Amino acid sequence: MSKLISLSQMGWTAFFQQQLSLEQWENLKPGRVIAQHRAHLEIICEKSSNITLTMNNELSALTVGDWLLMDENHRFIQALDRFSLFSRKSAGSKVALQLIAANVNTAFIVCSLDHNFNLSRIERYLALVNGADVEPVIVLTKADCCDDVGVYVDLIRSLGTTLMVEAVDARSSISIEALKDWCAVGQTVAFIGSSGVGKSTLVNTLLNGSIQTTSPSRSDDSRGRHTTTSRSLHLMASGGLLLDTPGMRELQLVTCEQGIENTFTEISTLAVHCQFSNCQHKSEPGCAVKNAIVCGDVEQRRLTNYDKLLNEQARNNATLAETRSKERNLGRFYRHVQSESKQRKGK
Ligand SMILES: Nc1nc2c(ncn2[C@@H]2O[C@H](COP(=O)(O)OP(=O)(O)OP(=O)(O)O)[C@@H](O)[C@H]2O)c(=O)[nH]1
Numbered sequence: 539m540s541k542l543i544s545l546s547q548m549g550w551t552a553f554f555q556q557q558l559s560l561e562q563w564e565n566l567k568p569g570r571v572i573a574q575h576r577a578h579l580e581i582i583c584e585k586s587s588n589i590t591l592t593m594n595n596e597l598s599a600l601t602v603g604d605w606l607l608m609d610e611n612h613r614f615i616q617a618l619d620r621f622s623l624f625s626r627k628s629a630g631s632k633v634a635l636q637l638i639a640a641n642v643n644t645a646f647i648v649c650s651l652d653h654n655f656n657l658s659r660i661e662r663y664l665a666l667v668n669g670a671d672v673e674p675v676i677v678l679t680k681a682d683c684c685d686d687v688g689v690y691v692d693l694i695r696s697l698g699t700t701l702m703v704e705a706v707d708a709r710s711s712i713s714i715e716a717l718k719d720w721c722a723v724g725q726t727v728a729f730i731g732s733s734g735v736g737k738s739t740l741v742n743t744l745l746n747g748s749i750q751t752t753s754p755s756r757s758d759d760s761r762g763r764h765t766t767t768s769r770s771l772h773l774m775a776s777g778g779l780l781l782d783t784p785g786m787r788e789l790q791l792v793t794c795e796q797g798i799e800n801t802f803t804e805i806s807t808l809a810v811h812c813q814f815s816n817c818q819h820k821s822e823p824g825c826a827v828k829n830a831i832v833c834g835d836v837e838q839r840r841l842t843n844y845d846k847l848l849n850e851q852a853r854n855n856a857t858l859a860e861t862r863s864k865e866r867n868l869g870r871f872y873r874h875v876q877s878e879s880k881q882r883k884g885k
């Protein structure tokens with residue numbers, strides 16, 4: 539992102555402004571993380587060229603999309619609160635929860651109108667997106683290859699009457715015009731969906747016509763060399779910001795029980811009326827959820843998937859808690875060894 543852009547074009551809103559005192563506003567400079575590398579973060583600032591911050595402990599707690607404050611010498615001062623956050627269980631054992639993307643407004647849940655179409659998978663993505671406090675929009679791709687688009691749109695609407703859904707040919711900029719509403723100035727969008735559904739195609743079509751996206755970015759390292767880096771945040775011609783990071787592909791359900799409840803609101807609402815407070819909606823008497831299934835008000839598939847997702851996130855949470863407790867114990871052990879060795883040296 540080399541063009542000089544304003545704070546509001548970068549996604550700055552009252553939500554961030556209100557976190558600053560007058561003094562901070564006058565003396566500090568807000569910046570937004572647009573790329574994360576092993577050794578540095580790449581930051582955009584209002585009406586200035588990009589800034590590279592060398593990685594340290596504090597900065598490693600930031601992710602793409604985050605806002606931060608710097609002093610006039612571009613020293614990191616403070617990270618700002620996020621309104622949304624995607625995270626995942628890390629593959630390595632060191633950090634258990636890995637941050638993927640922050641301050642995303644809208645997630646396009648991409649699903650193709652072919653054999654790949656799967657309601658339960660879409661519900662899983664919905665739970666993830668709802669759990670991250672991001673607004674979901676279902677994008678049905680390959681509409682050009684499908685004769686019954688309306689049938690699929692109705693199926694999506696059956697998951698929630700207020701769900702946003704658009705059917706498109708991802709290769710055509712005219713066809714994806716309907717997505718522009720979510721891509722206006724200052725809006726940050728991200729993509730989620732399984733392999734082959736057309737995420738990259740959609741990204742390319744959305745970035746078509748934008749000036750700075752196809753050329754590799756340059757960032758100066760300490761020796762004045764230019765290194766080519768890949769950016770995760772791009773400016774779209776429509777004015778919005780497109781966040782494209784590989785981590786979004788491997789998201790798992792962790793700490794998103796609320797996201798699951800929000801995705802299956804009719805089940806959570808009915809559960810309140812079950813006879814027993816700990817009803818599992820299996821074979822308990824007076825189960826309002828089972829009754830609704832018998833009456834045809836709720837699909838059995840919905841309940842089965844709701845259970846499956848809750849179990850999945852409980853399992854992931856359990857291993858996360860286990861990793862954390864192991865780390866704590868290890869920490870205690872190291873401190874103990876250190877203090878013992880100090881004592882020995884002191885003697
Ligand atoms: N006809 C048609 N083909 C599409 C559409 N969207 C994507 N394709 C094709 O589907 C194939 C897969 O699209 P990609 O954009 O690479 O899919 P992806 O989601 O990025 O896949 P991964 O990178 O593996 O996760 C490509 O050959 C695209 O040209 C569409 O709306 N209509």
Ligand SMILES: [Mg+2]
Nearest residue numbers: 734737738739
């Ligand atoms: Mg791709």
Ligand SMILES: [Zn+2]
Nearest residue numbers: 812817819825
């Ligand atoms: Zn019940």
